[in-house]
Amino acid sequence: MSMPLMPLLPAIGSAVVALAGCSMAEVRLSDGFSSRSISYEVSGYSPRRFNQPLRFGPYSALEMRDGGIFSTSIPLRSVELQGSWRPFAFTQTTTGQPPVEVRCQSTALSAETGRDSRRLSIDLNALAGPFMDCGLRPGNNSAGSFELSRNGVRIQGMLESESGPYAVRSIHLMAGTSLPTSEPAGVEFQRDGKVLALVDLLNSGRVHMDRSLDEHERIYLAAAASSVLMLDLSFDG
DSSP, rough: OOSSSGGHOOOOHHHHHHHHHHGGGOOOOHHHHHTTTTEEEEEEETOTTTTTTETTEEEEEEEEEEEOEEEEEEEETEOOOEEEEEEEEEEEEESOOOOOEEEEEEEEEEEEEEEEGGGEEEEEEEHHSSSEEEEEEESSSOOOOEEEEEEEEEEEEEOOTTTEEEEEEEEETTTTTOOBBBSOOOEEEEEEEEEEEEOSSSTTTTEEEEESSSSHHHHHHHHHHHHHOOOOOTOOO
16 A cells, blocks of 8 residues: 655655765754864864874874784684774874873674574673773873773763763764764763763764863863774774
């Protein structure tokens, strides 16, 4: 039985608009944060290359060190456990502030069973703890930790800093639509429920920061943002 076309037109129109504008897609910003934030476009990210700097606004991630991917597998009867680890490091810089040295390791864990024609893979990252673990050292100060974990399709974590911890979570909404995305469209940093920074993962990427942040805190959040931008989510979790 055919369905009347008229009730479907709004949905069809929305889908066409979304498809036509996908190249300009951006993560949705909350109204309060949008009005008090400054936005920087990212260069050197899409596609990411570790032999070129990653830059946004006055901030640059330099001296990229990609340690490559290390993999192993352990057969356990009918199940094969597989693990991969990828260390990477860089130096976050800006004018007038000490650099932030960043060292990270991302992890991907899975269990596979069945024959090649019917191979079943189960993602174990949600059970194994953080899939990204970083240390951020600003100048000669002690290093703070930055961890990200998976909870289903969502990402959550914590960033430690001298001024206090940030709660980190993924955002799954794009500007101009109420439909959620299956993969993260962005990652935001909150303190006491207030968004202070957000990384847009769509297209070439953007970084948004609260204008009230001092320069010391901005470069520290810039280093955390660069860590997120360097993640390969198809591998890292």
